[in-house]
Amino acid sequence: xxxxxxxxxxxxxxxxxxxxxxxxxxxxxxxxxxxxxxxxxxxxxxxxxxxxxxxxxxxxxxxxxxxxxxxxxxxxxxxxxxxxxxxxxxxxxxxxxxxxxxxxxxxxxxxxxxxxxxxxxxxxxxxxxxxxxxxxxxxxxxxxxxxxxxxxxxxxxxxxxxxxxxxxxxxxxxxxxxxxxxxxxxxxx
Amino acid sequence: xxxxxxxxxxxxxxxxxxxxxxxxxxxxxxxxxxxxxxxxxxxxxxxxxxxxxxxxxxxxxxxxxxxxxxxxxxxxxxxxxxxxxxxxxxxxxxxxxxxxxxxxxxxxxxxxxxxxxxxxxxxxxxxxxxxxxxxxxxxxxxxxxxxxxxxxxxxxxxxxxxxxxxxxxxxxxxxxxxxxxxxxxxxxxxxxxxxxxxxxxxxxxxxxxxxxxxxxxxxxxxxxxxxxxxxxxxxxxxxxxxxxxxxxxxxxxxxxxxxxxxxxxxxxxxxxxxxxxxxxxxxxxxxxxxxxxxxxxxxxxxxxxxxxxxxxxxxxxxxxxxxxxxxxxxxxxxxxxxxxxxxxxxxxxxxxxxxxxxxxxxxxxxxxxxxxxxxxxxxxxxxxxxxxxx
Numbered sequence: 001x002x003x004x005x006x007x008x009x010x011x012x013x014x015x016x017x018x019x020x021x022x023x024x025x026x027x028x029x030x031x032x033x034x035x036x037x038x039x040x041x042x043x044x045x046x047x048x049x050x051x052x053x054x055x056x057x058x059x060x061x062x063x064x065x066x067x068x069x070x071x072x073x074x075x076x077x078x079x080x081x082x083x084x085x086x087x088x089x090x091x092x093x094x095x096x097x098x099x100x101x102x103x104x105x106x107x108x109x110x111x112x113x114x115x116x117x118x119x120x121x122x123x124x125x126x127x128x129x130x131x132x133x134x135x136x137x138x139x140x141x142x143x144x145x146x147x148x149x150x151x152x153x154x155x156x157x158x159x160x161x162x163x164x165x166x167x168x169x170x171x172x173x174x175x176x177x178x179x180x181x182x183x184x185x186x187x188x189x
Numbered sequence: 190x191x192x193x194x195x196x197x198x199x200x201x202x203x204x205x206x207x208x209x210x211x212x213x214x215x216x217x218x219x220x221x222x223x224x225x226x227x228x229x230x231x232x233x234x235x236x237x238x239x240x241x242x243x244x245x246x247x248x249x250x251x252x253x254x255x256x257x258x259x260x261x262x263x264x265x266x267x268x269x270x271x272x273x274x275x276x277x278x279x280x281x282x283x284x285x286x287x288x289x290x291x292x293x294x295x296x297x298x299x300x301x302x303x304x305x306x307x308x309x310x311x312x313x314x315x316x317x318x319x320x321x322x323x324x325x326x327x328x329x330x331x332x333x334x335x336x337x338x339x340x341x342x343x344x345x346x347x348x349x350x351x352x353x354x355x356x357x358x359x360x361x362x363x364x365x366x367x368x369x370x371x372x373x374x375x376x377x378x379x380x381x382x383x384x385x386x387x388x389x390x391x392x393x394x395x396x397x398x399x400x401x402x403x404x405x406x407x408x409x410x411x412x413x414x415x416x417x418x419x420x421x422x423x424x425x426x427x428x429x430x431x432x433x434x435x436x437x438x439x440x441x442x443x444x445x446x447x448x449x450x451x452x453x454x455x456x457x458x459x460x461x462x463x464x465x466x467x468x469x470x471x472x473x474x475x476x477x478x479x480x481x482x483x484x485x486x487x488x489x490x491x492x493x494x495x496x497x498x499x500x501x502x503x504x505x506x507x508x509x510x511x512x513x514x515x516x517x518x519x520x521x522x523x524x525x526x527x528x529x530x531x532x533x534x535x536x537x538x539x540x541x542x543x544x545x546x547x548x549x550x551x552x553x554x555x556x557x558x559x560x561x562x563x564x565x566x567x568x569x570x571x572x573x574x575x576x577x578x579x
Contacts, residue, residue: 026294026510050420053515056539058528072513072526072541076420076434079441083513104423107549115257130250130578139255140537 002028005044005082012043021085029070029083037086038096041071045101049073049082052102055109057116061142065090069118071098088118097123115140215243222251228325228567229574233551235563242563245555247548252578260538265291265505266365268538273359275540276576278321279519281314281350284363286516289444290525291365293514294507299499303367304446305492309380310350310362312481312488316387317346318519319474322571326471327398329568330407335398342390345383349376366501381489384482391482395475399468408471409462412554412566419465422553423546426521427477428570431457431470438517450487452480467569474571506533520544520571540579544572 002020009018009032016036022028032040041052054072071084086095097120098105109120110129117138120126128135134151137144148155221232230251236244256275260268272287273280285307292299299307324339347357353370354362362369398404414424419432429436437454439447455476457469507529515524521543528537547570554566 023510025296025508026512029511051423053423053522053524054513054526054539054541056526056537058537070526070539072524076436081513081515083511102423103418103421103553104546104549107545111545115255130253130255132250139258144258 001080002030002082005047006030008047009040009043013039016040027083029085031085031087034069034086034088034095037071037084038098038101040084041073041098041101044073044082044084048077049075049080051076052098052104052108053081055105055112057112057118057140059090059116059141059143061090067093067116067118069093069095069112069116093118094121095119096121099124114138117141222248228572229577231548231567231572231574231577233567235555235560237560240559242555242558242560245552245563247551249545249548249574250578252574254579256579257538257540260535262534264533265507265535268535269364270359270361272540273361274575275542275579276518276520276523276544276573277358278573279314279318280359281310281362282318282516282518283523284360285311285445286514286518286523286525288363288365289516290512290514290527291505291507294510294512294527294529295365295501295505297366297499297501299367300496301446302371302493302495303497303499305488306368306372306497307363307445308447308450308488309372309377309485309492310353310368312484313346313349313380315481315519316478317343319478322474322519323394323398323471326568326571327404329564330404332398332401332404335394338390338394338397342387349380349383352376364498365505367496367498369498371497377489377492380485384485384489388479388482391475391478399471399475405461405468407562407565408467408569411462411467411558411562412569413463414465414550414554416465418550418553422550424521424550425543425546426517426519427470427473428521428543428547430455431473432465433457433459433469438515438522442515444514444516447484449491450484452483455480467565470569470571504533506531507535515541518543520573520576521547523576542576542579544574544576545579548572548577 002022006018006020009016013036015033017033019031020028021031051074053074057067057069059067067088067090069086069088072081073084074081095118097109106125107129109123110127112118113120113126114128114130115138127133136147146155215236215238217234217236219232220235222230232248234246234248235242256271260271269284269287272283276283320339320343324336327335350360351357353372353376354360414428414432416432416434419429419434433456435454435456440454455473457464457473459469461468509529509531511528513524513526515522523543524541526539527535530536555563558566
């Protein structure tokens with residue numbers, strides 16, 4: 001099915017460059033050119049993908065740093081679903097908003113901006129949604145470090161942290177899992 | 190308080206010159222974050238023209254814990270207690286979706302007895318969750334007694350869950366590969382007795398509340414969601430079915446062993462007013478409880494003896510790749526998008542929450558409604574803020 005949709009996208013949208021990432025375990029997905037995402041969504045919507053389920057992003061920091069935004073579309077008439085992927089640079093990631101196509105994109109795009117800092121052009125109400133408006137940084141980026149202070153309040157004061165709790169039963173406080181925990185603020189690594 | 194009075198231009202001005210000098214302006218009110226009608230910590234900023242809502246803006250995030258970030262730092266088993274805390278009224282269903290997603294990636298076989306126990310628990314949880322909706326919705330509309338009825342029956346379900354898992358709300362009972370603990374035959378017998386009683390009770394509730402004249406007046410033709418709006422906002426679950434769309438993942442994309450059971454999908458029919466109004470959504474949920482009872486009965490008949498935990502490696506490492514798996518929860522579809530880089534913690538875990546998309550409908554539904562009707566609309570989409578904010 002994915003091959004069929006990929007060729008449909010390529011035939012309808014010039015330069016969409018749709019390629020199928022077929023997976024042996026789990027789900028396959030289709031990668032498209034980030035600048036053409038709106039046209040691609042329009043083409044799929046015309047092909048009865050009537051529901052936008054998720055817009056989500058993943059931050060990759062190793063070898064090839066990029067942000068991968070996934071659009072998961074569902075077809076409630078023929079019972080299909082497809083994962084669309086668009087790769088963006090980590091600095092100033094920008095995409096076209098798809099609010100005109102699906103109204104659910106409004107909140108989903110705001111969430112994606114709030115968590116990963118992806119800017120959606122022509123969004124009618126481009127604000128943070130889950131974090132407060134004056135929050136700094138984008139929590140779901142891999143290099144995110146929580147601010148030590150928020151509005152004059154100290155975040156996780158050291159004397160109130162119970163380090164033993166963070167090791168998940170391992171006695172040394174410096175085990176691999178606890179170092180990655182956002183609770184640490186990167187202070188104890 | 191004088192400045193709250195607003196002159197409607199359609200009405201002829203009274204001759205009293207005093208009246209002319211009254212200020213007219215829209216009044217902005219904050220509904221919440223501690224308003225009982227918002228079912229948690231949702232703040233809706235509404236602009237009102239006397240009793241009519243002109244604009245509503247939901248403000249989310251009061252319960253935001255960024256569970257997705259925490260999930261990146263714990264192993265796959267450790268995520269389950271976190272998913273419990275999303276929709277705390279339907280924790281079993283939250284666990285079910287996550288367990289199935291991880292098992293699919295791992296290729297784990299779940300023993301048949303565990304599958305049956307999962308079905309029984311999920312459907313009991315669905316009844317408990319809908320009972321909560323039924324009770325609190327009646328309170329939203331000014332009727333207190335149904336709440337007591339609903340909680341009396343819900344208590345039985347919570348007691349059973351407490352016996353099998355040790356907790357009343359946040360269970361951590363479905364584990365990857367099966368369930369944590371077996372159910373005894375005595376517990377199964379008591380569940381069987383409960384569903385027999387519950388069936389009669391449901392008829393009683395429906396006659397008491399659903400067919401009550403006042404209830405119908407308050408809910409029929411209120412908060413109408415038509416088919417196009419429902420699709421455009423990505424509505425799922427009872428909200429989508431209330432708009433007359435026959436869509437239930439348990440039938441359309443069966444997961445676990447739902448394909449073994451015989452049950453109907455309830456859709457709204459516009460019996461009391463327009464299709465897709467608050468009454469239709471109420472009706473869908475009430476009748477869905479009966480279908481859950483049907484499923485539980487069949488599961489109790491079909492359950493076999495055997496182990497309840499499959500073979501799972503000690504350290505769970507998912508193969509590199511991703512999976513998106515949706516399940517039908519009491520409030521709508523819940524989707525888990527797990528991206529694995531081959532390590533022992535999820536690289537990225539995204540949850541598609543149905544409540545989140547349902548909240549985004551409110552600005553569209555509110556304009557033109559009375560404030561009291563807006564309360565009825567919020568109640569009818571049945572949100573849990575733990576799942577909205579995650």
